[in-house]
Amino acid sequence: MSRIAEIAAALAGYDPKALSVDGVQAFLASLVAPAVVREGESVPLFEALGRVLAEDVISPFNVPPHDNSAMDGFAFDGALLETPPPELTLRVAGTALAGAAWRGTLATGDALRIMTGAVMPAGLDTVVPQEFCSIDGDCVRFPANALRRGDNRRFAGEDLKQGRPALLQGERISPAALGLLASLGLPAVAVLRRLRVAYFSTGDEILSLGDAPREGAVYDSNRYTVFGLLTRLGCEVVDLGMVRDNPAALAAALHDAAGRADVIITSGGVSVGEADHTRAVMQQLGDMAFWRVAMRPGRPMAVGLIPRAPRAGPAVLFGLPGNPVAVMVTFLAFVRPALLQLMGCNAANAAPPPLLRARSVAAIRKKPGRTEYQRGRVTSVPGALPEVRIAGNQGSGVLSSMVEGNGLVVLHHAQDSVAPGDEVDVMMFDGVM
Structure with missing residues (x-):
């Protein structure tokens, strides 16, 4: 039994002539599961945005590495707040700046002027913001009911604990994740290789940019929208241009695409039309399913597997409709989640964004x-x-x-x-x- 037939047999209520959106998504999740990218590489952080982590990133130390102040103010022993007078007056013993530990000596009841990010000296656990304070010589005065013990102190390891995962395998690296990786002192990170996607448009009515206009013809917009969608997703794109509705040309393009990419995307030629050879060539070359999806826009769609080198496994094929909006809608509804899965994203990162x-x-x-x-x-x-x-x-x-x-x-x-x-x-x- 072919892979396509096997998935169809296992899918409850499968009807290729009236397949629901949920049915398409379930089918594709099964289809692409064996073809997920596994090969990894190490890249510098400046090249890692949008890439998928090949392994968990374990924090080599606590972040932050020490207790520190969350704001500019005065650090003191919060025990003084347990039975305070209405106003506390404390002697200021010095100033702690960010970037170096303060090495002075503190007496009982002393405060320390402290900057945001500066190390909290032993015995001090609370920071009063400077805007709550008044300064009188070497003393600071502030209302005792303005805060509680432990306020405005960041704990060591509050962000990341040493030896614990900071990022998980299968996560896509966001701008925030780049900063997190940098905070761990990591100049490079292990990621999965980029998913390679080849695409082309079909149809004799399609003009390439630079062609002279002619009656009944339209310029090919689908290649450019698909290019944009794939590039935003972080794929390695292989543009095979426009392919005429000719069996030999279509077969050659599909063979070429399968040899160069993990995934093939075509637009046009997948509906039932006497003049279209795309559907027939796909059926001849691969293990295919042709659907009429219960959706609007984007009813006709094809999916399948095109053979390539025996050890490489087949390339996954998505045959999208020819109308420009239908191409984009079917890509967003079906192809994008499948590509994220193929890229090696974990379930949370491959899931569609919340509606x-x-x-x-x-x-x-x-x-x-x-x-x-x-x-x-x-x-x-x-x-x-x-x-x-x-x-x-x-x-x-x-x-x-x-x-x-x-x-x-x-x-x-x-x-x-x-x-x-x-x-x-x-x-x-x-x-x-």
């Missing part, structure tokens, strides 16, 4: 039985849920509405029409593309 809950400004027509993704524009409302309104023409070929919108209103499979004021889910573009 934003917003209130629809206007009515939206919808029938149960399919998932709809409508381009929307979300705006914030002080003290209330954000509002969303539909952005522009919702045709699957109208790319301008993807630019005008800042998210996709997700109308789920069983959901009915939306009335003005109803709450809806929104997949925000910020974070996914």
Whole structure:
């Protein structure tokens, strides 16, 4: 039994002519599991942004390495607050600066002027902010009820404990994670190699940039949106350009892509059309499934495995629709989570970002039985849920509405029409593309 047939047999209610969005996501999670990237390499921190950790990062020491002050002020023994007078007056014995331990001597009841980040000397456990204080010669005075014992002190290891994982295998390195790695004194980090993705557009009606316009033809936008989506995701991209709807050319392009990449993405030619050879060539070369997904836009879709060198395992193929918006929607809904899984991300990092809950400004027509993704524009409302309104023409070929919108209103499979004021889910573009 082929891998595609095996997954289909195990998927409850599988119907390639009316596959739900949830069904597609479950199918793809099973399909890509054996092809996850395993090979690692070490890269400098400045090259690590967006990469996936190949192993846990263990903290070699406590961060911070010592108790220190959380702000500028005066450090003192917090025991003085246990039975305090209304106001405390303490002698200032010196000043502790960040970057070096204070080496002076403290008498009982002394305070120490201290800067943010400076080491807390032994016996001192509380810091009063300087704005609470008044200075009189070598004494500091402040109201005793302004704080509690231990206030404004950072503990050693409060951020990271020595010997404990600071970051976990499968995490994508964010700007914050870069700073965390630097705080551990690590000049380089072990990451998985980049996922290699080859892509091309198909169709005789497609023009490349620089071609003269002609009647009935359109310029290829899909290559550029797919390039942008893959680059933002951190993939190594292999652009194979545009391939004419010719069986020999299509077969050569798929062989070339399989030899050079882990994943192949095509756009166009996967619906049932007499003039399209893409579907037939894919069936001839690989283990394929062709779907009509219960969604809008983006109904036709193909997935499969294209053979390559025996020891390398097959390349995973995603055949996306030809309409520009459908390409982007199917990429965000299906391909992006699958690619994150293939990149070696752990479950938390491969999961789609949480959907934003917003209130629809206007009515939206919808029938149960399919998932709809409508381009929307979300705006914030002080003290209330954000509002969303539909952005522009919702045709699957109208790319301008993807630019005008800042998210996709997700109308789920069983959901009915939306009335003005109803709450809806929104997949925000910020974070996914």
